[in-house]
Amino acid sequence: MSFGTKKQVRVPYDVHEPSGWADGVAGFAQRHLDGGAVVVLYGNCPRCGDLMDVELPIALQTGGLTVSAETDAEALGPPDRTGAGALAFPKTARCNCQMGHEGRPKEVGDGCGAFGTIEVG
Numbered sequence: 001m002s003f004g005t006k007k008q009v010r011v012p013y014d015v016h017e018p019s020g021w022a023d024g025v026a027g028f029a030q031r032h033l034d035g036g037a038v039v040v041l042y043g044n045c046p047r048c049g050d051l052m053d054v055e056l057p058i059a060l061q062t063g064g065l066t067v068s069a070e071t072d073a074e075a076l077g078p079p080d081r082t083g084a085g086a087l088a089f090p091k092t093a094r095c096n097c098q099m100g101h102e103g104r105p106k107e108v109g110d111g112c113g114a115f116g117t118i119e120v121g
């Protein structure tokens with residue numbers, strides 16, 4: 001058994017929703033931008049292991065542009081959660097790592113294709 005070869009596995013580009021991927025992204029560290037109007041989750045993609053981030057415009061919750069978010073939440077069927085989760089809405093996150101992945105279309109430009117729906121709130 002050879003141990004300690006630190007060779008990174010390069011996964012090919014593949015648009016799909018790996019099981020558990022969204023949970024991993026939801027557990028990323030958070031950083032606030034624009035005086036708190038935008039939250040950025042950042043960490044290593046659970047699929048390819050490269051650094052990625054997800055921008056969450058939390059201003060959606062506080063005024064103006066709530067219609068589409070609420071419609072989406074209803075269409076997707078929010079989980080049965082009350083209280084603290086009342087303001088939560090689903091957000092589709094995708095890997096936007098800057099590393100190359102075999103088979104990725106030129107017009108995409110980043111990521112390994114992994115995506116998932118995380119709950120924001």
Ligand SMILES: [Zn+2]
Nearest residue numbers: 048050097112
């Ligand atoms: Zn990657």
Ligand SMILES: [Zn+2]
Nearest residue numbers: 045048095112
């Ligand atoms: Zn990735």
